[in-house]
Amino acid sequence: MTDTRETGSDFLPKFDSAGLVTAVVTDRASGELLMVAHMDAAAIEVTRATGEATFFSRSRGRLWRKGETSGNILRVVEMRVDCDQDALWLIVDPAGPACHTGARSCFYRGVALGVTPAEGALSPVV
Amino acid sequence: MTDTRETGSDFLPKFDSAGLVTAVVTDRASGELLMVAHMDAAAIEVTRATGEATFFSRSRGRLWRKGETSGNILRVVEMRVDCDQDALWLIVDPAGPACHTGARSCFYRGVALGVTPAEGALSPVV
Numbered sequence: 001m002t003d004t005r006e007t008g009s010d011f012l013p014k015f016d017s018a019g020l021v022t023a024v025v026t027d028r029a030s031g032e033l034l035m036v037a038h039m040d041a042a043a044i045e046v047t048r049a050t051g052e053a054t055f056f057s058r059s060r061g062r063l064w065r066k067g068e069t070s071g072n073i074l075r076v077v078e079m080r081v082d083c084d085q086d087a088l089w090l091i092v093d094p095a096g097p098a099c100h101t102g103a104r105s106c107f108y109r110g111v112a113l114g115v116t117p118a119e120g121a122l123s124p125v126v
Numbered sequence: 127m128t129d130t131r132e133t134g135s136d137f138l139p140k141f142d143s144a145g146l147v148t149a150v151v152t153d154r155a156s157g158e159l160l161m162v163a164h165m166d167a168a169a170i171e172v173t174r175a176t177g178e179a180t181f182f183s184r185s186r187g188r189l190w191r192k193g194e195t196s197g198n199i200l201r202v203v204e205m206r207v208d209c210d211q212d213a214l215w216l217i218v219d220p221a222g223p224a225c226h227t228g229a230r231s232c233f234y235r236g237v238a239l240g241v242t243p244a245e246g247a248l249s250p251v252v
Contacts, residue, residue, distance in 0.1 A: 006227060009247040011237055022162055024150050031157030033206075036148055036213040048239050079239055080159075080251060082232040083225055087162040089233045099209055101132060106208040107215045111137055113174050113205055121135040125206060 006083045013044060014086040020056060022087040027094060027105075028077050034098035035106045037066075039088060051076050053090055072096035132209045139170060140212040146182060148213040153220060153231075154203050160224035161232045163192075165214060177202050179216055198222035 005012050013021050020038040027034055037055040039047070043063055046054040053074035057064035067073030074092040081088055099106040109122040131138050139147050146164040153160055163181040165173070169189055172180040179200035183190035193199030200218040207214055225232040235248040 009235070009249070011248050022148055024159060024162060026152075026157075026159060031152075033150055033152060033159075033215045036150060036208060048237065048241055051239055076239060079237040080233040081235055081237050081248065082162060083227055083229070083234070087232075088237070089159045101209055103209070106213075107206040108209070109135070109207055111174065111205040111207050111214070113177055113202060115174055122137050122207065123135070 005085050011081065012085055013041070013081070013088075014084055015041070016086070018058075020058075021085075023053075023055060023090055024087060025053065025074060025090045025092055025098065027098075028091050029093070032105050033107055034074075034092070034094060034104070044088070047076060047090070048079070053092060066098075067095060070096065070100070072098065074098065131211050137207065138211055139167070139207070139214075140210055141167070142212070144184075146184075147211075149179075149181060149216055150213060151179065151200060151216045151218055151224065153224075154217050155219070158231050159233055160200075160218070160220060160230070170214070173202060173216070174205070179218060192224075193221060196222065196226070198224065200224065 015021055019040045023037045023039045025034045040056040043054045043056045053076055054063055054065045073095045076090050076092050078091040097104050108125060110125045141147055145166045149163045149165045151160045166182040169180045169182045179202050180189055180191045199221045202216050202218050204217040223230050236251040
């Protein structure tokens with residue numbers, strides 16, 4: 001089932017009960033998934049206006065300009081929205097490691113496949 | 127702040143209050159972001175065991191093997207987990223369009239940047 005939100009050209013973010021949408025960040029150069037975060041309406045507006053990825057920090061309960069303390073800002077090259085407009089895709093040029101652990105990407109561990117029942121340890125991938 | 131969940135090698139998904147984690151799906155060949163969905167513990171186990179992406183459909187309230195009706199399954203080549211283990215990255219070989227609209231990716235519209243205040247229409251990108 002499709003509707004105006006899916007087929008139209010109006011930007012109508014579908015916020016969840018906490019007023020947030022999911023933001024997926026990938027690296028323009030490598031294509032790698034760097035991080036997943038959340039945005040409220042203000043974070044979206046600031047990001048679009050400044051071109052620097054700004055999220056809503058659920059732990060801190062406030063707007064969070066990525067890199068505001070570390071300096072590792074994410075310059076947004078392109079932004080897309082998905083079919084039902086509850087997720088955003090930010091294609092970025094990162095100024096440094098995206099993860100607070102110092103890793104280039106937050107996704108630095110692999111989960112084993114082909115196991116039944118699902119078990120087994122994570123393995124480093126970055 | 128880091129903890130065992132971030133630095134360790136144990137797979138300890140951090141489910142939200144609805145028992146879900148975010149699942150980000152990218153295309154192995156193109157690197158393109160295809161879709162964002164959610165997984166509960168059962169969806170993770172089925173996906174790991176079968177290698178076919180299976181999510182929890184919030185609208186239907188049940189497990190949802192992607193492609194179960196359309197045939198457009200997503201063969202999972204690699205799975206990763208992020209630092210705080212509340213998001214999964216699935217790198218897949220898609221059997222067909224990932225979006226229920228028939229688009230290759232759910233992210234078929236761009237959001238304009240550099241506008242203040244944030245406004246403007248979406249533009250097709252796929």
